[in-house]
Amino acid sequence: MGAMNSAQPTRLARVLTGEVLDPPPWWLMRQAGRYLPEYRALRAEAANFVEFCLTPSLAAEATIQPVRRFGMDAAILFADILLVPRALGQRLCFGEEGPVLDAIDETAGLARLSSSGISSLEPVYETVRVSRAALTPETALIGFAGAPWTVATYMAEGGASRDFRRVKAWAYRDPPGFAALLELIADATFAYLSGQIAAGVDAVQLFDSWAGVLPEAEFQRWVIAPTRQLVRRLKQAFPTVPVIGFPRGAGQLYERYVAETGVDAVGIDTVIPLDAARRLQSRVCVQGNLDPVTLLVGGEPLANAVRAIREALGGGPLVFNLGHGVLPQTPPEHVAELARLLTAPIG
């Protein structure tokens, strides 16, 4: 395990375990991706996106590219949260409009799934090994997976959704059947993250991108409970590996998520006010929450927003990040500008 084997913990690991660093460590969600010309050139070497993710030499290079250019404190494994449903037996492809899966439903969904395809994820572990070997010891490598609820939304909706009516209708009509689906996902996710950790990631992030579409009681049942259980299993198996949870859009339910799931750090989205983030920071490290459009715009709005976040949250454990992923239209020089803003002390 990366950080554990190195002499010094990384800057990322230090704040994830509660230290305060100025300037804060930083990385960006989707820091590897289409806004980088070297990524677009690399992407052309695979016939499709799934193949790209499952070719360790390509995925590792994509993982490393942004760190090489901008010197973030962490790389994040290049992969996709939907490799897990694919490993469970769903067809997966990526079109112009995003991912497409053959949606499952409550009538025959579970029967079509099986954990026997979990070995299809092994190339990802090789990506971790190659990436870890290429990164300096000071650079953390973050593994990740989708949280069970968010993965289930894609599995039941067949892709992105506006109303989440298929997945919610399943969960509301048939809670035991839906719980069985989430358990299947959680088991596969535990195995997947265990594989990533064994291969060398220093921390893991659980992306719950659609946590913010559930009412309170269902949030408790389908976001908090499965996350808590998954975090507990990870902590039992890998007590020193920090877990970052990102319940995007959870609004007023963020506090409960932090209080009850056991995550070491919480990703905060763009709409979370900084004083609310500071309250979360009294319990855990916070990670966020620059608006990706501010990074796209650059200049004075970027400098002002970075300063506001650092002033509000720099007194506690903070991983500087975006509140959502880098937009493909972002000029790379704005990320370089952000790196400059983040290497200077706040003064």
Place this chain on the structure above:
Amino acid sequence: MGAMNSAQPTRLARVLTGEVLDPPPWWLMRQAGRYLPEYRALRAEAANFVEFCLTPSLAAEATIQPVRRFGMDAAILFADILLVPRALGQRLCFGEEGPVLDAIDETAGLARLSSSGISSLEPVYETVRVSRAALTPETALIGFAGAPWTVATYMAEGGASRDFRRVKAWAYRDPPGFAALLELIADATFAYLSGQIAAGVDAVQLFDSWAGVLPEAEFQRWVIAPTRQLVRRLKQAFPTVPVIGFPRGAGQLYERYVAETGVDAVGIDTVIPLDAARRLQSRVCVQGNLDPVTLLVGGEPLANAVRAIREALGGGPLVFNLGHGVLPQTPPEHVAELARLLTAPIG
């Protein structure tokens, strides 16, 4: 003005001004629409959606249909928030994927707009008159418009958006120019709502459907400030007409919205926890927040969710509603079931 001229205030008007009623008055966002077969038949009588909205006999009939079938306490004017950009000079049509406008941007956007087309909204006032005349005095008629920020998102994005990068980039790069756009929208919206009120609506709702995509400082500037100003103008001109604000997705910023905008009631979305809603209720009437998918599912999940909302919020001023619009796939009999659940005292 409807309610003011009638002998008794409507049940809706009573709770909007702070009374507590059991059972609470109710209506549903998008209660007129595609889930109703009589709406689909009516819709076929116009060549396109804009023509439908601007034909008073059709739009008034759509307004009344759900009340005739289910007996809600309020009808809501059938119209569309994008009639305002159209009145300002943008082309508007509705395709399979939603609305399409010829997007404006900061370079020449304002020059292409003018308030001279505001008279194109007059058929909507006639829809109000026809609807008001057809409804019983006990049934409130709600007028509405988009809040300036949300209307601006459609104007700058050219339709629905996932990342809001065009509208945000404009706002972040050129705050004075963007403020001028919002002022133009706000002026047209004030005129539009004044026309609706003069024609007989009893209350108005400001839909800020995309309030939840802005960081704190920008939320203050582009959601709260223009809403507060618009509410103030409405209150000066029509002191007895309640204003409902719906800053969907505002999460932890809901409290500030309620404290600072001056709205009489606040629409709460599905993810707002009921204890947080109760805190809002100490200041204003709350309206919401049943998950539309629960209505789609019906049965015991529906009964349980309705009971939970009434138990948590029935002790204060409450308008029972959804947290988002009725889904087109909703069986009408589930709305009838909801009506039965809402006419019984909670016991």
